[in-house]
Amino acid sequence: MHNFNYHRAADVADAAAKLTATEDPKLLAGGMTLLPTLKNRLAAPSDLIDLAAISDLKGISVESGEVVVRAMTPHAVVAASAEVQKALPALAQLAGNIGDPAVRHRGTIGGSVANSDPAADYPAACVGLDATIVTSQRKIAADDFFVGLFETALEPSEIITEVRFQIPDRAYYMKFRHPASGYAVVGVMVAQFGAKVRVAVTGAGPCVFRVAEMEAALEKSFAPASVANIHVSAEQLMGDIHCSAAYRAHLITVYARRAVEAMVG
Amino acid sequence: MGEFAIGQPVTRFEDPRLLKGGGRYVDDLAFPGMLYGHVLRSPHAHANITRLDISKAKAAPGVRAVLIGEDWAKSGYGDLPRAEGKKKRDGSPMYRPHFPALAKVKVRYVGDPVAFVVADTIEQAQDAAELIEVDYDILPSVTSVALGSQPGAPLVWDDCENNICFVHLEGDKQATDAAFAKADHIVKKRFVISRVTAATMETRGSIGHYDQAADRYTIYTTLQRALNFREELAETLNIPESRLRVVAGDIGGSFGMKSGVFNEVGLVLLASKVTGHPVKWVSTRSESFLADAHGRDNVSDAELALDKNGMFLGLRVHNLVNMGSYTQPGTDSGAYSNLGTLAGVYLTPAIHVDVTAVYTNTNPMRPFRGNGRPEAAFVIERIVDMAADELGIDPAELRRRNLIPPEKMPFQTGLSFNIDCGEFEKILDLTLEMADYKGFEARRAEARKRGKLRGIGMSFTIEKAASPGYEGAEVRFDRTGSVTVLAGSVTQGQGHETIFKQIVSDTLGIHPDEIHYLQGDTDQVFFGEGTGGSRTASLGGSAVTVATGKVVDKAKKIAAHMMGVDEVDFAEGVFTARQTNRTLSMKDVARAAMSPKNLPQGMELGLNATAAYHTTKQNYPNGCHIVELEIDEDTGQVEMDRYVVVDDVGNVLNPLLLKGQIIGGISQGVGQMLMEQIRFDPTSGQNLTGSFMDYAMPHAEIFPHIDIKSNPVPTKTNLLGVKGAGEAGCVGALPAVGNALVDALSHLGVTHVEMPATPERLWRIMDEAKRA
Numbered sequence A: 001m002h003n004f005n006y007h008r009a010a011d012v013a014d015a016a017a018k019l020t021a022t023e024d025p026k027l028l029a030g031g032m033t034l035l036p037t038l039k040n041r042l043a044a045p046s047d048l049i050d051l052a053a054i055s056d057l058k059g060i061s062v063e064s065g066e067v068v069v070r071a072m073t074p075h076a077v078v079a080a081s082a083e084v085q086k087a088l089p090a091l092a093q094l095a096g097n098i099g100d101p102a103v104r105h106r107g108t109i110g111g112s113v114a115n116s117d118p119a120a121d122y123p124a125a126c127v128g129l130d131a132t133i134v135t136s137q138r139k140i141a142a143d144d145f146f147v148g149l150f151e152t153a154l155e156p157s158e159i160i161t162e163v164r165f166q167i168p169d170r171a172y173y174m175k176f177r178h179p180a181s182g183y184a185v186v187g188v189m190v191a192q193f194g195a196k197v198r199v200a201v202t203g204a205g206p207c208v209f210r211v212a213e214m215e216a217a218l219e220k221s222f223a224p225a226s227v228a229n230i231h232v233s234a235e236q237l238m239g240d241i242h243c244s245a246a247y248r249a250h251l252i253t254v255y256a257r258r259a260v261e262a263m264v265g
Numbered sequence B: 001m002g003e004f005a006i007g008q009p010v011t012r013f014e015d016p017r018l019l020k021g022g023g024r025y026v027d028d029l030a031f032p033g034m035l036y037g038h039v040l041r042s043p044h045a046h047a048n049i050t051r052l053d054i055s056k057a058k059a060a061p062g063v064r065a066v067l068i069g070e071d072w073a074k075s076g077y078g079d080l081p082r083a084e085g086k087k088k089r090d091g092s093p094m095y096r097p098h099f100p101a102l103a104k105v106k107v108r109y110v111g112d113p114v115a116f117v118v119a120d121t122i123e124q125a126q127d128a129a130e131l132i133e134v135d136y137d138i139l140p141s142v143t144s145v146a147l148g149s150q151p152g153a154p155l156v157w158d159d160c161e162n163n164i165c166f167v168h169l170e171g172d173k174q175a176t177d178a179a180f181a182k183a184d185h186i187v188k189k190r191f192v193i194s195r196v197t198a199a200t201m202e203t204r205g206s207i208g209h210y211d212q213a214a215d216r217y218t219i220y221t222t223l224q225r226a227l228n229f230r231e232e233l234a235e236t237l238n239i240p241e242s243r244l245r246v247v248a249g250d251i252g253g254s255f256g257m258k259s260g261v262f263n264e265v266g267l268v269l270l271a272s273k274v275t276g277h278p279v280k281w282v283s284t285r286s287e288s289f290l291a292d293a294h295g296r297d298n299v300s301d302a303e304l305a306l307d308k309n310g311m312f313l314g315l316r317v318h319n320l321v322n323m324g325s326y327t328q329p330g331t332d333s334g335a336y337s338n339l340g341t342l343a344g345v346y347l348t349p350a351i352h353v354d355v356t357a358v359y360t361n362t363n364p365m366r367p368f369r370g371n372g373r374p375e376a377a378f379v380i381e382r383i384v385d386m387a388a389d390e391l392g393i394d395p396a397e398l399r400r401r402n403l404i405p406p407e408k409m410p411f412q413t414g415l416s417f418n419i420d421c422g423e424f425e426k427i428l429d430l431t432l433e434m435a436d437y438k439g440f441e442a443r444r445a446e447a448r449k450r451g452k453l454r455g456i457g458m459s460f461t462i463e464k465a466a467s468p469g470y471e472g473a474e475v476r477f478d479r480t481g482s483v484t485v486l487a488g489s490v491t492q493g494q495g496h497e498t499i500f501k502q503i504v505s506d507t508l509g510i511h512p513d514e515i516h517y518l519q520g521d522t523d524q525v526f527f528g529e530g531t532g533g534s535r536t537a538s539l540g541g542s543a544v545t546v547a548t549g550k551v552v553d554k555a556k557k558i559a560a561h562m563m564g565v566d567e568v569d570f571a572e573g574v575f576t577a578r579q580t581n582r583t584l585s586m587k588d589v590a591r592a593a594m595s596p597k598n599l600p601q602g603m604e605l606g607l608n609a610t611a612a613y614h615t616t617k618q619n620y621p622n623g624c625h626i627v628e629l630e631i632d633e634d635t636g637q638v639e640m641d642r643y644v645v646v647d648d649v650g651n652v653l654n655p656l657l658l659k660g661q662i663i664g665g666i667s668q669g670v671g672q673m674l675m676e677q678i679r680f681d682p683t684s685g686q687n688l689t690g691s692f693m694d695y696a697m698p699h700a701e702i703f704p705h706i707d708i709k710s711n712p713v714p715t716k717t718n719l720l721g722v723k724g725a726g727e728a729g730c731v732g733a734l735p736a737v738g739n740a741l742v743d744a745l746s747h748l749g750v751t752h753v754e755m756p757a758t759p760e761r762l763w764r765i766m767d768e769a770k771r772a
Helices: A012-021 A034-039 A075-080 A082-087 A089-096 A101-106 A109-115 A122-128 A212-220 A245-264 B015-019 B069-074 B122-129 B173-181 B226-237 B263-275 B285-291 B339-343 B373-391 B395-402 B424-434 B437-449 B496-508 B536-563 B586-592 B655-674 B728-748 B759-771
Strands: A005-008 A025-028 A047-050 A060-063 A066-070 A132-135 A139-141 A146-148 A160-166 A170-177 A184-193 A196-202 B035-041 B047-053 B063-068 B113-119 B133-138 B164-171 B185-197 B205-211 B216-221 B244-247 B279-282 B294-306 B312-324 B350-359 B452-462 B469-477 B483-487 B515-519 B568-571 B574-577 B583-585 B608-615 B622-632 B638-648 B706-710
Touching (some): A012 A025, A012 A047, A060 A082, A066 A082, A075 A082, A075 A101, A089 A122, A089 A170, A089 A184, A109 A122, A122 A146, A122 A184, A122 A196, A170 A245, A184 A245, A196 A245, A245 B759, B035 B122, B035 B263, B035 B285, B047 B113, B063 B122, B069 B263, B164 B173, B173 B294, B173 B312, B173 B350, B185 B373, B185 B655, B205 B263, B216 B226, B216 B263, B226 B244, B226 B263, B263 B279, B294 B373, B339 B350, B339 B373, B373 B395, B373 B452, B373 B728, B395 B424, B424 B437, B424 B452, B424 B622, B424 B706, B437 B452, B437 B622, B452 B728, B469 B496, B469 B536, B483 B496, B496 B536, B536 B568, B536 B574, B536 B583, B536 B586, B574 B586, B583 B586, B622 B728, B622 B759, B638 B655, B638 B728, B655 B706, B655 B728
Parallel strands (some): A005 A047, A025 A047, B035 B279, B216 B244, B312 B350, B483 B515, B638 B706
Antiparallel strands (some): A060 A066, A132 A139, A132 A160, A170 A184, B047 B133, B063 B113, B164 B350, B185 B294, B205 B216, B205 B279, B294 B312, B452 B622, B469 B483, B568 B574, B574 B583, B622 B638
16 A cells, blocks of 8 residues: 555535645545555555545435435445335345445445446446435436446546435346456346336446336336346447356346346236 | 363364464564565566666665565575476476576566565565566467467477476276277266465465574464475575474465465565565465465366276376476376376276376466365266266266275275275265255256256265375473473364364363464474375374373373382273272373372383374275255356265264365365356466456355265274365365256256356356257
């Protein structure tokens, strides 16, 4: 690990100020990706601005039609929240299956979303549940937020403060874990909002994406058979030594179908 | 000491200490003035070093030394230990490359050490290493063992023709050829055994300390055989062994891997001599993938000849075995020392094996749990299943016809094994019953309705354990009658402390709380080879038994003298004067033995004994595994549903520890069959699996309950009647799981599945079968 200056931000304004005042800063929001990267000497930020002490950034509330998760809320808290389990069980279940227990107790929703790791779970929840990413400066629709591989719409000085998930009529998330890393190779969130259906896929592409053809088919008839023969092209997908792009494309169809199966019982 | 007696399921004495963080691993040690070393490693698989500039690194903050190949060459130290003794096909000696701790002119694998930076902190050493400038002229490389021996392959060593390290022939070629000539049926298959890494929970590490005033070296390190290590390392350092102390603390797993004298051992000692300080190097997890020795990695072309009744007539095997880029003692042994497992538990009269060991631009190799045994077991047990399939005979029935019956023991197989005892058919029947083999087809049909392809697979494997060798033990009573037991073997987690305390407690009647166990320090332990090849219970256990026997013999004389009788009886720690009600405890006698007035005239003071046990005969643990698994038709994911084992490891010293060994071995076998693999880019020679993000390890959650029963058939080849248990699980698991996978897919015409059987590989097999 290279040396860096450590700052414990008092509040969001303080963090934002330090973000612009330092040379090459990084926000520390749990550090489940950042700290291993630093330890492997793959990044050398001049300053780390830790958001952990900002109590205002923690907590969950269920408001009219929305589950609001503050940015520094750990995954384990979301998973264990009775409110989330009641209002949006798919979200609690997704959070409860991120990484391992250590990751779930240290990692936060804001950190995960801001990182836009292609294999992270939360992006599928954000896009699938039509979430709004609220920052220190503005509100961004999840559809516009995830731009590419580890790339988001965030400006350098912008800090995520909360994520507001729309509560669907029903939703389900399923993932195929990577044989080595355990990350999602394919994670599919299917959510039904009245006549509208969202299908968001994480793990397979450079960042989370929706499958319009599946959404349309499910809006016509919400049944496993509707998606069973819809295949996403492997061309835009990623591959590695364990799971090729073609295999991931195949798994998207399987997991979309299984998610719908689970929803219709 | 009933509850601690031999055979009792005693919980491990070492666990409370280890579980509470009380372990003392290399990285837990610190010494005043200790410096930290970082190894700069080759980023290329094969390259000439055309320029190496360390001036900036030497001037960096905190840096005390930067060692390069020239420094090693000038140090007065020799090569790291090198393999020797084998021959090439024409009878000329094996190719034995020089093995300096730092490459000087050429690097030969990704990870080959190029420089060693020593600084006040590890961060300073890492920072400084980034300032070293190296220019490489990249050369073509070869990592595959199959390609490495082909004419025209890039040469790892310029003067080593076709990269051939050595050739080993075993068995009877003429008889085998004759058997094949009269065969009714011949089954042929090429089996590729993948390369894996030990992935020990504790990575390798060493602290070197050269004491200039005493002119003596101490190395604290991760190892398996402290005294052998001292012998080999002293030769490298060109010093008498008496000027070297080797200390192993707790060791977090080895499985054969840590048995080598690695480059970093030499580097911390040279660095300590140069700087005058103790120097520590501990591998990071990422580094371990590049710097540890790997295991397995060979290609077997096997042929089994049968008559029309399914009797095995002959077996012919050609192996290509990857040696990596350098060879140490032990690197080579996996290629030849366990070929005996190929003969299996079968009567096959004629066998011939032809092995070619090949250098490649890959990490050096070392034994890995089984060291040739699982590889050989995979070949014989897969080809037997293939034969069963081709002849339309049930795999259990085909095995049964060919099993060696007890009345033919001792049985000389077509290879090296001379099997002294075993009840193979009984074990087969027990396992089939435990597995409800007869009920399988109903379970398969039920699974099919759930979209799952269910398969059953068995293996019946045998290996050698405790090769001819020796082991030492010492039992020392102190003045108050408590005991220290010292062993030549070194535990890496197997539970030696528990087993040895059980033996001492059982034979001397001393409570385990009053027994201190000491190992791994060559200044304290007088004799022994160490750990490896499933030898400790057989040889180390026998050595402790001999030592306690000597103690009892002497103590009896003292007790008789003290009680004024000619002879005493000894049981449960108590000496009884015959026909009297007078008794003395072992502790009484031990205390008394410290005073001349209690001893018969001329008897030496004290109650201590050393023992050096040796055996000329190995033993043959064996067992039957049956596994049932389901493959998800849509995804190729495998779920193991049942796993049963009946083993024969002779007398069982501790059933709890035995289960641990079997389960651990199975886990590593399953890991290799389903997911683990070190992979190299075929063009660049880069390791593509350099972290746990890419190297898949089996987690506990994938295993079903593993049901284990023992059918002990005690061997007479050691004092305890035990057979080795450390490798048995791994040996049986690889082929059992492999056979179950093929069985699950056999209706699709599948006859073999390569390892690792990843979900994608299985999905592709199913997908292709559907398209065909």
